[in-house]
Amino acid sequence: MKRHDPIPVTVLTGFLGSGKTTLLNRLLKDPQLTDTAVIVNEFGDVGIDHLLVEQSSDGVIELSDGCLCCTVRGELVDTLAELVDRLQTGRIERLRRIVIETTGLADPAPVLQAVMGHPVLVDSLRLDGVITTLDALNAIGTLDRHEEAVKQVAVADRIVLTKTDLAEDAPLDALRARIGALNPGAPLLDAQEAQTGYAALFDCGLYDPETKTADVQRWLRDEAIAAAHHHHHHHHDVNRHDARIRAFTLVHDGLVDRDAIAMFIDLLRSAHSERVLRMKGIVGLSDNPERPLVIHGVQGTFHPPARLPSWPDNDRRTRIVVITRDLGEDFVRDLFGAFAGQPAADRADRVALESNPLVVPGHRF
Structure with missing residues (x-):
């Protein structure tokens, strides 16, 4: 990897006992993960999981007490900044990836x-990308409770079902259908x-290191989301946690200002950041x-928007994949349509009444 190339970061998540460390152990034996820095989070006073990661201590950085979503967040930023500095100053010769x-x-x-x-x-x-592991034996109960x-499933780019060899009597078809309704794009x-x-x-991100181009189809997987949406429009038949999550694609054939x-x-970020x-x-x-233009956001945080040098393929439609929690799909579609110039009766009035936001400045596009 060239020094100026951004380092790809993969987040490996999954509920307690879902097999994250076992999967990581296996992946780290792959030669393609040479020169990878692994940051292992610990929860509690004594670190245990890092002892199970079969990697030299030089390649594993253990974050101390706390979880990444609370007390240790500042330490995570410091750790990532230190890795970048070591690479830029030559203290690390190569760093191809961070997990x-x-x-x-x-x-x-x-974390994102x-x-x-x-x-x-x-x-x-x-x-x-985000890789989420799910234990086939206990996943349905875990999702229920x-x-x-x-949320770990909803934001994933790839979902790995573990322990399927031990789950002969588990309702795997029902679990797969439930996961597909939650996140059809993964x-x-x-x-x-x-x-x-x-x-x-x-x-699995936007950038394809093999072709040196943007692989939009692999990144968005909007066709998979559209197909699932056709069959599972609003999944009210599942657990209440699931029913709070919606995944859909906004499509526009014309150009947008x-x-x-x-x-x-x-508007979405200022009024509904926690819901997107x-x-x-x-x-x-x-x-x-x-x-x-390429856009990518996680709740209230958006990566600085980037302009691609050209369209990566013949599909020149605007396509935006949205995953929400407690935010109606129709509202988001109406809001986008209002700004994209899609005609609809009294749409602007309805959007204004439902959002009533305080718009704050964001990135310049």
């Missing part, structure tokens, strides 16, 4: 925000299958139709 393994109790959003929104780190790191587990993989390795789990898309994002779990998309802008 952050969170505690099972962690809300992954603050630390990578995407820190003013110094944002130029040196790029979020590659713990909202954190539901491929569901079986940890027992040989192909669930580096190629399936990593390099740069200021309009900025106002749309600022994740948003990522590619937008065709009217000021330069040949160079689309």
Whole structure:
């Protein structure tokens, strides 16, 4: 990796006992994960999990007491900044990737925000993806009882089902359907299958290191979300935690004004930041139709928007994938339509009444 290339960061999350460390142990034996720094989070007074990670101590950084979503967040930023500094000053010869393994109790959003929104780190790191593990034996009960587990699934780019070899009597079809309704855009993989390795789990971000281009289809997976939406429009038939989550795609055939898309994002961020779990998309802008805009946000934090040098394929539609919690799909669609110039009777009045936000300045597009 060239020194100036942003370092890809992968967040490995999953509820307690879901097999994160076992998966990490296996992945670290892959030659493609050479020169990877692994940050292992600990919860409690005594660190245990890091002893199970079969990696030399030089490659594993253990974060002390606390979980990544609370007391240790500042330490995470400091650790990432130190890694970047070591690379830039030559104290580390190569650093191809960073993997952050969170505690099972962690809300992954603050971890993603630390990578995407820190003013110094944002130029040196790029979020590659979120991998969430689910224990096939206990996943349904975990999702029923713990909202954190539901959120871990909802924001994932890849979901790995573990212990399927021990779950012969478990309702795996029902579990897969439930996961598909929660996050249809994330491929569901079986940890027992040989192909669930580096190629399936990593390099799932926007940037494709092999082709040196933006792989929008792999990143957005908006077609999978649209297909699932057709079959599972509003999943009210599942547990109440699940029913709070919605995943959908905003599609617009025309071009969008740069200021309009900025106002749309600022409106959601200022009024509903905690409800927008994740948003990522590619937008065709009217000021330069040949160079689309890429947006990526986690709750209230958005990565600085970037203009691609060109459209990566022949699909030039604006496509924005949105994952929300306790925020209606129709409201988001109406709000986007108002700013994108999509006609609808009294839409603007309804949007104004439902949001009533205080718009705050955001990134310039």
